[in-house]
Amino acid sequence: MSVLPYPPPPEPGWYDDDTTVMPQQAAATQAAMDVMGAPDVTAAPEAASAEQTADAADAANTADLAAEPRTASQDDDDIDWEGTVLSSAFTAQAPKQEYTLYNEQTGQRVIVDTGVLLGRKPSQDLPQGVKAVKLEDPTRTISRNHAAISFDKDGALWIEDYDSLNGTYIIRDDTETKVEHERMRLEAPCTIRIGDQFFSFEQR
Template sequence: MATIPYPPAPELGWYADDPVTGVGAAGQAATAGATAKGSADGDIEDWDSTVLSSSFTTKAPQKVYTLHNDSTGQTIVIDKSTLLGRKPSADVPEGAKAEKVEDPTRTTSRNHAAISIDQNGVLWIEDYGSLNGTYIIRDGQETQVVKGTPQELDAPATLRIGDQFFQLTEQQR
C-alpha cells in the first residue's frame, strides 16, 4: 500500500489541556484559536444532531465491530455509539460511550470522531471537526469524512484517525 501523507503533529501547547509552561505567542494564538472556533478541542454540548444522538440508535445494535491499531496494539470494541478521541468528553448521551485513542504522535483531537450503528444495523462515522481529519481507506484510496456529515461505513475497512490507522472488522457472534 502506498504511503498516505498526513499533516505533522501539532506543537506542544496547541491543545488547551497540554501540560506546557512558557508557551510562546504562536502557541497561545493556536490554543486560543482552537478553543474559540470550537473545532479541535471545544466542548460539544449538543449531541442531538450527531450520530451519538439517542434518536439515531433507538435500540441495541445487532452487530459488533472492532477497531484495531497494529502500531499501538489498541483494540476498541464498537458495540454501541462510540465517541473516539485523545481525551473524549465523559459527558456523552445515554446509551453511548467514549473511548480514548492511544496516540503517541498527538494527531488525534480531543473529541475526534464517532462511530454508530443505527437501528437498521448500518454503520456510520462522523468527524467532529478534528484538526487532522478522519479518513476511510479502501483499495488504496483515501476518502475524508466531512465534518458534521455522517457517512455510511462498511466493514472491513481501514480508518485513519489523525495519523493512527485502525482496521475495522465485524466480530462474528
C-alpha cells in the same frame, strides 16, 4: 499497490497540560519582558517588583497572541464540551452487532457494539447507552473529541468527524476518503485513519 493520495503530514495536537514551551513562544515572551525591563527568564532568578512582574506578564500574553494566531479548529480542540451534540443515528437502537477497531502500532483494541465517541480526551457527558473511548495518541495528532461511529435503526454503520484538527479518513481498495461535512456510511472491513493513527475495522 499504488501510492495512496495522502494529505500533508498531520499537525501536532494541542495539550492544555503541555509543560514544554515552544521556542518561538519563549522568544516572543522574552522580547516582551525585555521591553518592560523585566529580568531575563533564562538567567538566574533575581528579585523583581510586583508591578514589573504584572506588566511583563501582560506584555508576554499580548506577544504570544500576536506571534502565533490559532485556527478555529485549535480553539475548539482546547474547549471541554459541556455536552455533546450527536446526530440522531448516534443513539438509535440497532440490531446487536459487534465490530473491532485495532491499532497495530499501539496495540489498542476497541469494541464497537454501540455508539462510540472517539478522541484523545472525549467528553463523558453522553446519552445513556453511548460510550466514550480514549484513544492512545503517541504522536499527539488526535483531537479531544475527534470522531464518532454510530448504528442506525437497521444496523447500518455511520462515521462522522467532529471538526478535528487532522481529520478522519476511510481507506478501502487503496483509496483514502476524507470524512467531512456530514456523516458517511461505514462498512467493514476497511482501515480508518484518525489523525495519523491507523485502525483496522472488522466485524467480529
